[in-house]
Amino acid sequence: MTRKRVTAPCASNCGREIVLRPDRRTDLCHPCAMARGRKPVEMRACAKPDCKNSFRMYPGRKSPYCKPCTASAIATSPSRNAAMSATLRARHSDPDFAARHRARTAQAGRTKRQNEALMARLRESGRRLGMSAKGRTYPPDMPSRRAGTRKMVETKLGWCPIEYRAEYRRIARMTGIDAAAARKMVEEMIAADARHYERTGELRQSARLEARS
Numbered sequence: 372m373t374r375k376r377v378t379a380p381c382a383s384n385c386g387r388e389i390v391l392r393p394d395r396r397t398d399l400c401h402p403c404a405m406a407r408g409r410k411p412v413e414m415r416a417c418a419k420p421d422c423k424n425s426f427r428m429y430p431g432r433k434s435p436y437c438k439p440c441t442a443s444a445i446a447t448s449p450s451r452n453a454a455m456s457a458t459l460r461a462r463h464s465d466p467d468f469a470a471r472h473r474a475r476t477a478q479a480g481r482t483k484r485q486n487e488a489l490m491a492r493l494r495e496s497g498r499r500l501g502m503s504a505k506g507r508t509y510p511p512d513m514p515s516r517r518a519g520t521r522k523m524v525e526t527k528l529g530w531c532p533i534e535y536r537a538e539y540r541r542i543a544r545m546t547g548i549d550a551a552a553a554r555k556m557v558e559e560m561i562a563a564d565a566r567h568y569e570r571t572g573e574l575r576q577s578a579r580l581e582a583r584s
Contacts, residue, residue, distance in 0.1 A: 381398070384414050387400040419440045530554070535576060539557045542556055
């Protein structure tokens with residue numbers, strides 16, 4: 372005869388259930404019991420209004436949100452993203468760091484391509500994805516595509532004024548000139564045009580746009 376399994380919710384309100392046995396000595400689930408043995412556990416509800424998750428509060432924790440909501444808040448924080456961008460720009464401005472980073476990235480790519488089992492899985496995943504999208508068409512003027520294109524342009528060329536972007540693209544397409552060198556040339560052009568405007572009141576960038584049109 373099979374004994375019926377009797378369960379009850381964990382006493383810490385973590386959402387888990389425990390199996391009630393005659394020899395059981397705690398009303399906590401195993402993770403909560405382990406945490407309770409190390410330090411007191413305080414469960415709190417996530418501060419996000421539409422979230423029903425809870426989290427363990429421990430000394431040093433600052434976020435009032437659960438783990439998924441905390442990750443979302445961090446990823447969408449403009450101040451944090453700006454600080455991360457500034458840090459990355461500062462690191463990659465060091466030629467030695469940039470060279471080491473390129474070497475590590477290239478080596479990681481070579482190692483990945485040498486893994487035949489991994490490459491086979493990636494090819495199969497790409498094949499399935501391609502077959503799932505077979506026959507679908509996405510018009511160029513689709514609002515989401517237009518919004519994505521604008522966001523990508525602003526991410527890559529946000530530093531460059533709109534009237535200079537055509538000149539930047541022209542320079543960047545030249546053989547032997549990388550993006551960093553093209554940006555430096557355009558920034559020098561912007562500074563020279565600003566000095567010229569202060570002396571003469573003439574906008575050189577407007578003249579260039581009219582000449583191209």
